[in-house]
Amino acid sequence: MKFTVVGAGAMGLRYGVLLQDAGNEVDFVDGWEPNVEKMHEQGGVYVSRDHEDKHLVPVNVYYPEDYKGDPDCYIFFLKQMQLADMLKRCAHFFKPNQYAFTCMNGMGHVEKLLQYFKPEKVIAGTALVATVLNGPADVDFIGKRGAGTMNLANYTEKPDDFTHRLVAELDKAQFHPNLTTNFRGTLLAKVVFNSVVNTLCTMFEMTMGEFADYEGADEMSRQLIDEAYDVCERDGIQMINTRQEELDSVNYVSKVANPLHYPSMYQDMHNYRPTEVDYINGYLVKLGQKHNYNAKTHAFLTHEVHLAERGKQRELQQLQSQAVAAR
Structure with missing residues (x-):
């Protein structure tokens, strides 16, 4: 092929x-x-x-x-x-x-x-x-x-x-x-996964394994998964995983498959690039708004990532100014 x-x-x-x-x-x-x-x-x-x-x-x-x-x-x-x-x-x-x-x-x-x-x-x-x-x-x-x-x-x-x-x-x-x-259910399963792992690992600059080792990780994951599933169910999306299976996937990938990995959103943030948070957590927020549902945890995280992006851009500008001054 x-x-x-x-x-x-x-x-x-x-x-x-x-x-x-x-x-x-x-x-x-x-x-x-x-x-x-x-x-x-x-x-x-x-x-x-x-x-x-x-x-x-x-x-x-x-x-x-x-x-x-x-x-x-x-x-x-x-x-x-x-x-x-x-x-x-x-x-x-x-x-x-x-x-x-x-x-x-x-x-x-x-x-x-x-x-x-x-x-x-x-x-x-x-x-x-x-x-x-x-x-x-x-x-x-x-x-x-x-x-x-x-x-x-x-x-x-x-x-x-x-x-x-x-x-x-x-x-x-x-x-x-x-x-x-199941087209939409298949795609949304990864959106929900990323809305937990990518976003939290990026905000706290840690690997997937470090996040999963935190004693409160399951509670944080469940809150985000439940809110995301509430949104998807209101939009008529039949998810390919149950809520528990989605949590199990987060834990397996984070603890067993890729514990040393920094997610792609972290890599973007670390390299001073815009993140895709609006297409992940932000997407769930907008989908919820269509049905008068407030996905407030995802909304809060979306704002947090954008604030962090501003901080990284300020850091980049400072580095560029220092480089110019050193010439």
């Missing part, structure tokens, strides 16, 4: 490299110039696993404006706030027969993809897979090979032959895909 990964960041590289290792033809399209130029310069991307065995993996990477490939399927891995612009830059090479697959964090991306792809060609999912981008063209896969799980579903909730072929290739690449026929 031929794939084109749009967004050669941490997760895009992990999916693309492992699908390439499994025997598929894979191209990458990316708009971050330092990343693309570094890959061109060194002939690929440096890949490590748990900070060890760093080695160069040859990859084909292009800017959107230069790409002329014709894949069976595009895999989208970008930040929510980056997707609309990247889709515009890529629109010239999209074709009606091609599929779009994504496991992006948060909510809002599916509506954007549907502006370019037919509903029956859109497949979306969630990935409990930990990966870190150390810098341009340098990625670290966290966890042993085969670590992590994922769920996916067709937008139409009607799997076709291509969907089953995609699942087979993802399974060969050891992503352990679970195909469901």
Whole structure:
């Protein structure tokens, strides 16, 4: 099968490299110039696993404006706030027969993809897979090979032959895909997970394992999960997990699968980038407002993250001023 990964960041590289290792033809399209130029310069991307065995993996990477490939399927891995612009830059090479697959964090991306792809060609999912981008063209896969799980579903909730072929290739690449026929419930399960782990670990600058070891972690998680499920139930969403199963997932991933991992939201905050909190906790708040339900804990956390972002921007400005003064 031929794939084109749009967004050669941490997760895009992990999916693309492992699908390439499994025997598929894979191209990458990316708009971050330092990343693309570094890959061109060194002939690929440096890949490590748990900070060890760093080695160069040859990859084909292009800017959107230069790409002329014709894949069976595009895999989208970008930040929510980056997707609309990247889709515009890529629109010239999209074709009606091609599929779009994504496991992006948060909510809002599916509506954007549907502006370019037919509903029956859109497949979306969630990935409990930990990966870190150390810098341009340098990625670290966290966890042993085969670590992590994922769920996916067709937008139409009607799997076709291509969907089953995609699942087979993802399974060969050891992503352990679970195909469901519950589109919104599948995507919201990860939103709820991230609304707990990503946000709290970011606010308190700790790994997932450090959070899970806190004696009050379950109580904090339950409060956020219950509030999120109250929102989803009011919107008629049938969740794929029970509330207890969602808590069990938070604990398993945090304590067993990836205890040393800092979530992607923390990585964004630490590197002075905007976070996706509006597409995670903020999304749940807005969904609740549609039904006159006040998801007040999620609203409070959303505000907290935005305040922390302001603090990080002030810190960045101070660092930049010090650098200028030192010249």
